[in-house]
Amino acid sequence: MPTPLPADALASRLAEVYLVVGPLYRKVARVVERDEPVMGMSTGVRAVLDQLQRDGDVTVPAIAAEQDLSRQFVQRMVHEARDAGFADLVDNPQHRRSSLVRLTPRGSEAIAAVTAREHRLMGRVAxxxxxxxxxxxxxxxxxxxxxxxxxxxxxx
Incomplete structure (x- = not known):
């Protein structure tokens, strides 16, 4: 089994990871945003729909915590998803003031199509x-x- 790196060496190597992750994230965001007219959703809405597909009905605070985003931003994305017919807000039996966000059938179809497209693109990675x-x-x-x-x- 390989030996773990000492703290200084680990810090240097992980800094290299950050140097790659930033451009990768921005490139993915550009591809998604460029194709937004085809997909019919922004990167933020896509992230909300993806989480709803994985986790089922959840609250805005739960989405924000899972994705490490502000509640306000997530709330805007949820409203955008609702306005597009991708999601609904429904009563939460656990909490009167925090509605559950639910994927609609149209939202399920949309995120399935986006995910399938992304899988095709990722399949091209050499x-x-x-x-x-x-x-x-x-x-x-x-x-x-x-x-x-x-x-x-x-x-x-």
Whole structure:
């Protein structure tokens, strides 16, 4: 088993990851936004619909927490999704003032089409990547998120 990196070396290598993740995120956002007329939704609405598809009915605060976004931004995206007929707000039996966001049949169709398109695009990625490569990448990114969560918690 490989030896874990010392803190200084780890910091340098993870800084390299940040240098790649930023441009990757912006490139994906540009592709999604460029294709918004085809898809019929913004990047923010797409993220909300994707979470609803995965998790079922959830509240705006739950979406915001899961995606590390402000509640106000998520609320705007939910209203945008509702106005497009992709989502509905329904009563929440657990909390009177925090409605549940529910995917509509039209929203289910829309996110399924967007996801299928994205899968076709991601299938073009070169590099002879293995399942283990992807597992390692996900592990590294999740560790980075957890580490930054710890930093945020200690700062408050």
């Amino acid at each position: 590099g002879d990547l293995t399942d283990a490569d992807v597992d390692t990448t996900l592990r590294v990114l999740r560790c980075m998120i957890e580490g930054l969560d710890d930093v945020e918690r200690s700062a408050t």
